[in-house]
Amino acid sequence: MSSGSPGWFARLRTSLGRTREAISSRLDALLLAPPDDAFFAGLEEVLIASDVGAGLSAEIVERLRRDPGARTAEAVRAALGTILRDLLGAPGSLSLDPAPAVVLVLGVNGSGKTTTIGKLAFRMRQEGRRVMMAAADTFRAAAIEQLELWGERAGAPVIRHQAGADPAAVVFDAAQAAQAREADVLIVDTAGRLHTKVNLMEELKKMDRVLARALPGSPIERLLVLDAGTGQNGLAQARRFHEAVGLTGVVLAKLDGTAKGGIAVAVTRDLGVPIAFVGIGEGLDDLVPFDPAAFVAALLTA
Amino acid sequence: MFEALQSRLGEIVRKIAGRGVLSPQDVEAVLREVRMALLEADVNFRVARDFVEGVRAAAVGQEVWKHLTPGQQVVKIVHQELIRLLGGAARELRVAAAPPTIILLVGLHGVGKTTTAGKLAGYLRRRGRSPLLVATDLKRPAAIRQLEIVGDQVGVPVFARHGETDPIGVARAAVEAAVADGHDVVIVDSAGRLHVDDDLMAELTGMHSALAPHEILLVLDAMAGQDAVRMAEQFGARIPLDGVVLTKLDGDARGGAALSVVATIGRPILFVGVGERPDALERFHPDRMASRILGMGDMLTLIERAEGAVSAEAAAELERKLRRHQFTFADFLEQLRQVRKMGPLEQLIEMVPGYARIREAGASVDEGQLSRVEAMIQSMTPQERDTPSVIDGSRRRRIARGSGVTVQDVNRLLKQFEQVRRLVRHADERGRGAGGTRSRTAPIPKEADRWQ
Numbered sequence: 071m072s073s074g075s076p077g078w079f080a081r082l083r084t085s086l087g088r089t090r091e092a093i094s095s096r097l098d099a100l101l102l103a104p105p106d107d108a109f110f111a112g113l114e115e116v117l118i119a120s121d122v123g124a125g126l127s128a129e130i131v132e133r134l135r136r137d138p139g140a141r142t143a144e145a146v147r148a149a150l151g152t153i154l155r156d157l158l159g160a161p162g163s164l165s166l167d168p169a170p171a172v173v174l175v176l177g178v179n180g181s182g183k184t185t186t187i188g189k190l191a192f193r194m195r196q197e198g199r200r201v202m203m204a205a206a207d208t209f210r211a212a213a214i215e216q217l218e219l220w221g222e223r224a225g226a227p228v229i230r231h232q233a234g235a236d237p238a239a240v241v242f243d244a245a246q247a248a249q250a251r252e253a254d255v256l257i258v259d260t261a262g263r264l265h266t267k268v269n270l271m272e273e274l275k276k277m278d279r280v281l282a283r284a285l286p287g288s289p290i291e292r293l294l295v296l297d298a299g300t301g302q303n304g305l306a307q308a309r310r311f312h313e314a315v316g317l318t319g320v321v322l323a324k325l326d327g328t329a330k331g332g333i334a335v336a337v338t339r340d341l342g343v344p345i346a347f348v349g350i351g352e353g354l355d356d357l358v359p360f361d362p363a364a365f366v367a368a369l370l371t372a
Numbered sequence: 373m374f375e376a377l378q379s380r381l382g383e384i385v386r387k388i389a390g391r392g393v394l395s396p397q398d399v400e401a402v403l404r405e406v407r408m409a410l411l412e413a414d415v416n417f418r419v420a421r422d423f424v425e426g427v428r429a430a431a432v433g434q435e436v437w438k439h440l441t442p443g444q445q446v447v448k449i450v451h452q453e454l455i456r457l458l459g460g461a462a463r464e465l466r467v468a469a470a471p472p473t474i475i476l477l478v479g480l481h482g483v484g485k486t487t488t489a490g491k492l493a494g495y496l497r498r499r500g501r502s503p504l505l506v507a508t509d510l511k512r513p514a515a516i517r518q519l520e521i522v523g524d525q526v527g528v529p530v531f532a533r534h535g536e537t538d539p540i541g542v543a544r545a546a547v548e549a550a551v552a553d554g555h556d557v558v559i560v561d562s563a564g565r566l567h568v569d570d571d572l573m574a575e576l577t578g579m580h581s582a583l584a585p586h587e588i589l590l591v592l593d594a595m596a597g598q599d600a601v602r603m604a605e606q607f608g609a610r611i612p613l614d615g616v617v618l619t620k621l622d623g624d625a626r627g628g629a630a631l632s633v634v635a636t637i638g639r640p641i642l643f644v645g646v647g648e649r650p651d652a653l654e655r656f657h658p659d660r661m662a663s664r665i666l667g668m669g670d671m672l673t674l675i676e677r678a679e680g681a682v683s684a685e686a687a688a689e690l691e692r693k694l695r696r697h698q699f700t701f702a703d704f705l706e707q708l709r710q711v712r713k714m715g716p717l718e719q720l721i722e723m724v725p726g727y728a729r730i731r732e733a734g735a736s737v738d739e740g741q742l743s744r745v746e747a748m749i750q751s752m753t754p755q756e757r758d759t760p761s762v763i764d765g766s767r768r769r770r771i772a773r774g775s776g777v778t779v780q781d782v783n784r785l786l787k788q789f790e791q792v793r794r795l796v797r798h799a800d801e802r803g804r805g806a807g808g809t810r811s812r813t814a815p816i817p818k819e820a821d822r823w824q
Binding site: 115118119120121123124125178179180181182188209210211212213215216218219220233264265266267297299300301302303304306307324326327328329330332333352 | 407411414480481482512517518520522567568594595596598600602620622623624625626629648
């Protein structure tokens, strides 16, 4: 998918600008002085404050210190941007052929899975695809109802069982239905699970196996929804989910607050899994393709 | 994935241990490690900076560098300072002089407000209160339904107006209904909102003036990062926060953001959410949280429990027996019972530093195994317990029958027991060879005041 909405960063800024008076950028202030120890220490703090992580921040700043090409403040800014974009890699895109493609959406509790799915379904409907959804979060109270309401808004039917049902069974039925009704995409909502809960991670693997078996030849996207406000634990989350099912992409949700989502840099660097989308609001169209340049610009703005 | 602060400091200390005098650079190296550990636990960078300054001052003032184990002294200081920052002792929920007590839960999206509302209602109900839950999240799809289900799970009624769009009106009506129905606590679940969303924050201010809540609790995700402080400050700028509920603490997040929020807004953590079950809400313990942030496990509680279960004389006697290689099955049985007095094994092992890594490797504990071992030893004669070498084939069959296990189980126990004895002997010899057996990783003592 192309980064089809060049204005998302601008939109992000306006949505934030509602209340946030123009805070003078810490980085801008820093860059007025020639790079010295205090400058680099300040730079490191900007990165740490964005949740990039203490270790990775120190590493990045060390690279800048050693960079013979980065001797002026402006050169450091450019080099830093390059390093960060490099770490983030290319934005992810979903492979959806041949139909029916599966998008398995997973993450810890409260990361924003169901909302992301609603927006993703809407987006794919706008692209002219026939979308179905599977309500495989049978655990959390009213999760099924929540998904059904999103389904109505987005125009996508929801395959559901009763609360408390076996999620793997829901997924199996949904796969059958997607095939029978010739859906282009089946989006699967899973229950939030902490990555440390062995049984719940096994349950996830089972859903994944059932999908692969029920729809042989269909591509399966496995998207981790990561709250942009997550701290260093995000890395542990991503690792464990990746170990369990092999992630194909990350969705960085709730990027419309003041949290910078710097943990995404650590995650892409560590796992090589690309960021596919970012969530920037509560509206149906507030899920946009990831734009590394805009993300880095926002990251370095206080 | 994180190095525990103790082991990190241990490394540095080993490097500099040979020297008689510690240089200012050594001091700085230790403090740098402290800072890194805090940042990796998501302690806000400003809080971490101030904190390290405080520790530096304390360390210099107490001349810890003259101490035999300066690294451990620093860990102690850090630990005590963390407890102090976390608000010292836990506070009880406030109760209104004239009921109902009104509790308002606020926070970002997805932090666990609705789940917490239900758990809190159940907690209060179990303590003889008569709570009423109020659904004022009228924005998120199915949020009202979620609270209704959660309320049902804990047996607490839910006040909801489907189709209504004014949360303040709903909250007002709920308080009236609570008074009429004789509820003594009203728990108001609010919609998730961003601290930069002017309209929704204004709504919260309106809610505050309309309800005059007795407790406004900020619900905070244990996995939160650096931005948590700014978020909390901005919530606090709109409504007076009284305390914090920390959720999702059952994962492996270290929760440094919680410490930062408490340090910044100066309000304590009252409760922590520790699981998905409706009753998985606990009172907060600052000392345990401090250990967790440092990656130290919960050795303090573990030591406390051990002290409660094992007398000093019994421990000394055991050590004497081990050294003289007189450790028998009778002693083993005694040990086993003392360990079990300390609580469920699963709980104990979670307090051990580095347990997360053990669990990652897929290890699990089987409480039943302990019962089987106990049964096997109880099926032994006194002679067999004292001198396991007499246990031949027919005795093994008898022990197996007597304790309801297989002969293989008995064989395994005998083998393991022999291994333990050999291990102790071996360690003892090596220890003497190295010129001493004192552990370098002595646990942290409980007396807190010495460093304050």
